[in-house]
Amino acid sequence: MPSPQQARAQASAISSGRAAVPEAEFSPTSRLRTLFDRPRLSPGQRRIAQYLIEHLTEAAFLSITDLAERVGVSQPSVTRFASAVGFSGYPALRERLQSIALGGRGGTPAEESGNELQAAVDAEIENLENLRRDFADPGPVVEVGRKLAASTPLTVLGLRISVSLAEYFAYAARRVHPDVRLVTRGGSVAYDALLQSREAGGTWVLAFSLPRHAQETLGAVRVARGAGLKVALITDLALGPIADEADVAFATGTGSRLVFDSYAAPGVMCAALLQAMTDADPERTQARLEEYEQIAEQHQFFLRD
Template sequence: MMPKLSKGQKQIARYIVEHYDKAAFMTAARLGQAVGVSESTVVRFASELGYEGYPQLQRSLQELIRNRLTTVQRMELTDEQLGGGDIVDRVLTMDIDKIRRTLEEVSRADFSRIVDTLLNARTIYLIGIRSSASLASFMAFYFNHVFDNNVRLVTSASTSDVFEQLLRIQEGDVFFAMSFPRYSKRTFTAMKFAKERGATTIALTDSSLAPIAEIADLRLYARSEMASFVDSLVAPLSLINALIVAIGIKRKEETSRAYAELERIWDRYEVYTKADDGEH
């Protein structure tokens, strides 16, 4: 579209191409200042590209580039976005916004289908690699209480280990993968393998542009725009909480029996410290 753009809009376009890592996180006013044009010119530029407004252009650009940013680039953006301010306030406020936007955007129909799919699975395989490993571990911890010995947490010490753990995956099984920028290639290849073996595949990720979203049978999206070089996983974790609660309600009797037995075990082997023990 470059030939159709005005002189000022061409300057904006060139700046975005050459400094995409910074432009994606600039307000319209800051981008205009950096380029040497007015804020209104930036807004008209977004409209010229077919967006409703600049925020939509900005979010689209962020989704496209997030997986390309190196940790060094993330550190530079952290300093620009958060340096010198109230970091606690900024980071927690941004996390609250991610949960709010996830709540507004998540498909209730897809959520219900995923709950039913998990309830009817022969075996559930859960995978999350690198920062997403914490999500998979949390989910597996509670799923092992709710389901009857048919949950497998796939760990990722090496590529061969992943496929060895998926050796018996087949039709009737569910492969549930969690992947957020920067997307793990190993998670993507593991999902392809599971899909080829006939398993139903579910993706929990941040965008339809994520590699696993493109091949999954079912998808849930949770916002995870970075506040810094650290991945923000509060919204995905909240969505996982919702899945666990929904499944627990559907399997109320089985879940109640399981926790009654667990309480007896925890009490017998003193798993938890009691308030009147005098030890904290």
């Protein structure tokens, strides 16, 4: 019977359209990347993962004390990392690392599949390819874009790491929508903004929840739903407490190969919803864009090409 890690690798291969390949035929680095490819790993845990990938031959035989010292983290952090990637503790993880180091084919971080930065790009390409397949049926995006365009005001919610995408969406949406309200602070501040949006006639909130998912985002989404607002969610997981609370969830993969996530696919999803909003009311869109261009020209907002 395959181990849980082997099963995950096989499932990943099947879901991505690749033929299943026996684990022994993967290089050590590829096997470690499959083992550690968890979007919910913290930045500190990803540092541990990167060190193990880059120094497998040596790291597989280090004590927990030595490994923690080499990476620059605490021993409890190593223990939590082992648990996060599916092991009962560091001894079980080290046994697995030793098996890979001694039984796998040769390879270095700069193997056939490239270095860590190239691997991160490859992972994002796969996320974009998955999103492209999702867009084979553009109906859900078009429908949600129409509803967001009709909501006045339209509230955009993004807390903690999700702030950057929320700001991007709100900035662009203001060019084609008359009243966009951006919420980037949690707690009672978010609650006030959501309740005021509903009182002002708003019907929809676009929320962002990306790893690591903030507890306060869940609270804000629940307040929005309780106030009578509909919630569209851009996230990385189709299942989970925040997705369960949303009326519509668009799940797009985030790049988790590096210490901090990258957001190629969620960024494209933002642009797709913005496109759907512009198409929902083309006359309003054209009028607002022309007015903005006149103002931008008058006040010289941008450098001339």
